[in-house]
Amino acid sequence: xxxxxxYQSLLSDLVKKQMVMLGPAVALTNARKISALTVAxxxxxxxxxxxxxxxxDALANQYMNLSGQIAQATLASLLEKYxxxxxxxxx
Amino acid sequence: xANIIIVEDDMNLANIYQQKLTAGGHNVSxxxxxxxxxxxxxxxxxxxxxxxxxxxVSGLDILREIKAESSxxxxxxxxxxxxxxxxxxxxxxxxxxYGYLLKSETTPDLLLSxxxxxxxxxxxxxx
Amino acid sequence: MDITISLAAVTIIGTFSGIAGYFLMRSKYKRELAKxxxxxxxxxxxxxxxxxxxxxxxRIGYSLDANKIIExxxxxxxxxxPYSTVSHMILKDDRISFVTNVNESVSHSFINDVRGKxxxxxxxxLMEVKLDVDVDESISGAILDESGSLPVASFxxxxxxxxxxxxxxxxxxxxxxxxxxxxxxxxxYRIAIGASEAVSRLQEVLxxxxxxxxxxxxxxxxxxxxxxxxxxxxxxxxxLRQLLGTIESPKIFDIVNALAGTxxxxxxxxxVMSGAEPVASFEIVLHDKVLAVSAARVSSQxxxxxIGLVVLFHDITDAxxxxxxxxxxxxxxxxxxxxxxxxxxxxxxxxxxxxxxTIGAEDLGKYLQNIASTSETMLDLVxxxxxxxxxxxxxFDIVCDRADLGEVILERIESFKPQMAxxxxxxxVDIEKDLPAAWFDKVRIKQVMNNxxxxxxxxxxxxxxxxxxxxxxxxxxxxxxxxxxxxxxxGIEADQAxxxxxxxxxxxxxxxxxxxxxxxxxxxxxxxxxxGVGGKIWMESAGAGAGSTFFFTVPLAAGAKRDQAGQNLVVxxxxxxxKNFTTTKxxx
Numbered sequence: 001x002x003x004x005x006x007y008q009s010l011l012s013d014l015v016k017k018q019m020v021m022l023g024p025a026v027a028l029t030n031a032r033k034i035s036a037l038t039v040a041x042x043x044x045x046x047x048x049x050x051x052x053x054x055x056x057d058a059l060a061n062q063y064m065n066l067s068g069q070i071a072q073a074t075l076a077s078l079l080e081k082y083x084x085x086x087x088x089x090x091x
Numbered sequence: 092x093a094n095i096i097i098v099e100d101d102m103n104l105a106n107i108y109q110q111k112l113t114a115g116g117h118n119v120s121x122x123x124x125x126x127x128x129x130x131x132x133x134x135x136x137x138x139x140x141x142x143x144x145x146x147x148v149s150g151l152d153i154l155r156e157i158k159a160e161s162s163x164x165x166x167x168x169x170x171x172x173x174x175x176x177x178x179x180x181x182x183x184x185x186x187x188x189y190g191y192l193l194k195s196e197t198t199p200d201l202l203l204s205x206x207x208x209x210x211x212x213x214x215x216x217x218x
Numbered sequence: 219m220d221i222t223i224s225l226a227a228v229t230i231i232g233t234f235s236g237i238a239g240y241f242l243m244r245s246k247y248k249r250e251l252a253k254x255x256x257x258x259x260x261x262x263x264x265x266x267x268x269x270x271x272x273x274x275x276x277r278i279g280y281s282l283d284a285n286k287i288i289e290x291x292x293x294x295x296x297x298x299x300p301y302s303t304v305s306h307m308i309l310k311d312d313r314i315s316f317v318t319n320v321n322e323s324v325s326h327s328f329i330n331d332v333r334g335k336x337x338x339x340x341x342x343x344l345m346e347v348k349l350d351v352d353v354d355e356s357i358s359g360a361i362l363d364e365s366g367s368l369p370v371a372s373f374x375x376x377x378x379x380x381x382x383x384x385x386x387x388x389x390x391x392x393x394x395x396x397x398x399x400x401x402x403x404x405x406x407y408r409i410a411i412g413a414s415e416a417v418s419r420l421q422e423v424l425x426x427x428x429x430x431x432x433x434x435x436x437x438x439x440x441x442x443x444x445x446x447x448x449x450x451x452x453x454x455x456x457x458l459r460q461l462l463g464t465i466e467s468p469k470i471f472d473i474v475n476a477l478a479g480t481x482x483x484x485x486x487x488x489x490v491m492s493g494a495e496p497v498a499s500f501e502i503v504l505h506d507k508v509l510a511v512s513a514a515r516v517s518s519q520x521x522x523x524x525i526g527l528v529v530l531f532h533d534i535t536d537a538x539x540x541x542x543x544x545x546x547x548x549x550x551x552x553x554x555x556x557x558x559x560x561x562x563x564x565x566x567x568x569x570x571x572x573x574x575x576t577i578g579a580e581d582l583g584k585y586l587q588n589i590a591s592t593s594e595t596m597l598d599l600v601x602x603x604x605x606x607x608x609x610x611x612x613x614f615d616i617v618c619d620r621a622d623l624g625e626v627i628l629e630r631i632e633s634f635k636p637q638m639a640x641x642x643x644x645x646x647v648d649i650e651k652d653l654p655a656a657w658f659d660k661v662r663i664k665q666v667m668n669n670x671x672x673x674x675x676x677x678x679x680x681x682x683x684x685x686x687x688x689x690x691x692x693x694x695x696x697x698x699x700x701x702x703x704x705x706x707x708x709g710i711e712a713d714q715a716x717x718x719x720x721x722x723x724x725x726x727x728x729x730x731x732x733x734x735x736x737x738x739x740x741x742x743x744x745x746x747x748x749x750g751v752g753g754k755i756w757m758e759s760a761g762a763g764a765g766s767t768f769f770f771t772v773p774l775a776a777g778a779k780r781d782q783a784g785q786n787l788v789v790x791x792x793x794x795x796x797k798n799f800t801t802t803k804x805x806x
Contacts, residue, residue, distance in 0.1 A: 070379060101558075195560040
């Protein structure tokens with residue numbers, strides 16, 4: 001059973017990586033577009049409201065619109081660290 | 092009165108030449124291409140009439156061999172050929188042939204006189 | 219007073235309506251205006267996007283360079299966003315090229331910061347902890363201001379991925395804070411992705427087409443060598459590697475080496491590339507093969523500038539050998555015809571010199587016989603040559619009809635009996651009783667019998683010539699008639715047997731035993747005739763001195779089963795003619 005903490009951790013990692021890859025402003029702006037997420041200035045996701053899986057998928061989609069395969073690859077490698085979490089958009 | 096060897100595969104022609112030369116007072120024998128070198132070395136004629144194009148052995152090879160053999164290298168050789176522009180003629184002269192005759196242009200009479208002329212030119216000096 | 223109140227009310231209400239209306243109109247107008255403006259902005263963005271993609275499309279052309287996309291995108295940024303520097307990093311095999319264009323003056327440390335951030339992004343994307351490669355740096359644009367100390371306040375990166383591979387990234391950085399948060403950057407990401415995908419697709423198509431072309435070139439039966447305008451090797455196909463004897467993946471150096479001793483490849487290539495003549499053709503000899511070499515300059519269709527060179531190697535060894543064979547054959551035929559003529563001339567000269575009136579009868583008889591037989595020989599040769607020419611020209615007529623094969627054979631044997639008796643040879647004939655009617659060309663088969671019988675006699679000094687003819691049956695059903703002519707003569711060696719029926723056989727096997735000269739064409743023609751009526755011919759001999767036997771088959775006439783195997787031509791029943799029987803290759 002995956003916990004909210006796991007999701008938060010995963011999402012934070014995702015955002016932080018995107019901040020390095022795409023630039024902080026761009027990464028944060030796009031993360032904040034997901035209304036379910038509360039994202040701090042350093043990229044940490046402090047709160048998820050509603051279905052965390054949906055939020056993850058939404059964020060992944062958002063980033064894929066920007067960096068395509070790179071986002072996919074990043075997500076895939078992150079998911080390895082969190083085997084309990086499955087993503088509909090990976091693979 | 093000389094000893095002459097004819098090396099020619101066309102028997103008709105060889106016979107005609109033999110007949111003419113014999114009538115001219117010479118001693119003529121006809122040998123085959125395979126026997127040529129042997130017979131020439133054996134008989135040591137005064138002159139050799141040598142056909143270039145023969146079925147088994149090339150006339151030029153025969154020429155080369157007898158010119159390399161000291162006992163017979165001095166014998167004058169007249170090449171017999173059918174083709175005027177043949178590179179073989181040049182080669183033959185290079186190898187040491189005394190001269191050549193075009194069979195198609197040389198009547199038997201002409202042959203006899205040419206043979207006689209050659210014998211005169213190559214006869215050892217009279218003392 | 220009432221009217222005044224009503225009037226006032228109407229006026230006030232009217233005014234209020236008017237004012238309300240005015241305000242309503244105004245806010246509607248404002249909304250419209252705002253919408254209009256945002257549509258305008260949208261349009262502007264769309265226009266920008268289209269313009270950039272179009273430019274990329276045009277500039278990329280045939281060379282799908284990740285560099286180009288990156289440069290174009292970087293260069294067009296000025297129209298869209300404020301920035302201090304735009305940079306890109308392009309990943310090459312063993313190094314990274316880092317190019318920065320300075321728009322607003324910054325310090326060197328700013329640039330170093332940009333560099334660091336870009337490398338971090340690359341590391342992250344490639345998922346490698348540390349990128350251990352050299353970075354070639356190049357800076358252009360406004361002059362750096364070392365006194366300035368503003369760091370990178372805002373930045374964003376655009377990754378460029380082509381065919382699944384990260385090709386590089388573009389970085390836009392500014393001294394100003396708080397930039398690049400809005401959707402203005404979104405359009406750039408869309409462009410980057412769009413262009414990358416387009417290029418990736420193009421590249422895939424190109425790779426596929428290249429693959430097809432490469433496969434086609436690889437399998438060509440000629441050796442193909444292609445170099446670009448800098449003489450760098452593009453293609454060296456399998457046949458070329460075979461012909462030259464090089465390794466699997468040669469370098470241009472290996473190829474030049476392999477050709478040493480035949481021609482200088484480098485010099486030839488330079489001549490063709492830059493000389494007046496765009497093509498050079500010549501022949502070389504390499505490893506016992508004769509090759510026709512053709513070097514051609516390749517120019518781009520549009521601008522007629524040289525873009526490379528193709529050198530073709532075509533193996534003509536066989537063609538040359540054949541040519542030589544033909545020439546030798548011609549020379550031999552000329553000689554074969556001249557000799558008898560010379561003989562005749564000399565004979566005539568003998569008669570004349572003896573004197574027509576005074577020549578002895580015996581001598582005259584001998585000379586005339588000479589002339590007669592020599593003329594016969596020549597005539598035979600000329601006829602043979604004519605037949606061969608006809609065969610080659612497809613005008614060798616074979617006219618088949620129903621006839622009695624036995625009768626033809628017997629008749630021919632009769633005509634050769636005197637000759638055989640003269641040589642002391644015995645003849646044995648065994649023709650099957652009630653031999654069924656056969657389908658063949660009488661005249662031509664007579665020619666075949668002439669050839670076989672005369673050869674048998676010629677090459678046999680003593681003994682017997684045996685002729686057999688019988689019906690061949692397969693599983694009880696009659697298929698054809700088999701004829702054999704066997705002699706006890708000098709026989710034929712295995713290596714000569716191969717070339718026996720070929721046109722140039724005489725040349726290759728060096729036949730001719732002193733007076734037993736033959737042109738060798740007789741067998742060739744015999745074979746053509748037998749095959750032309752629909753039969754097969756072959757020879758068996760145990761070797762030198764063991765005699766030889768010639769076999770041939772003749773098809774049966776209508777009403778009997780035919781032999782399908784080994785027929786080159788199907789002879790239609792009921793038709794009398796088989797015209798224009800074409801030969802196959804020369805020198806078989």
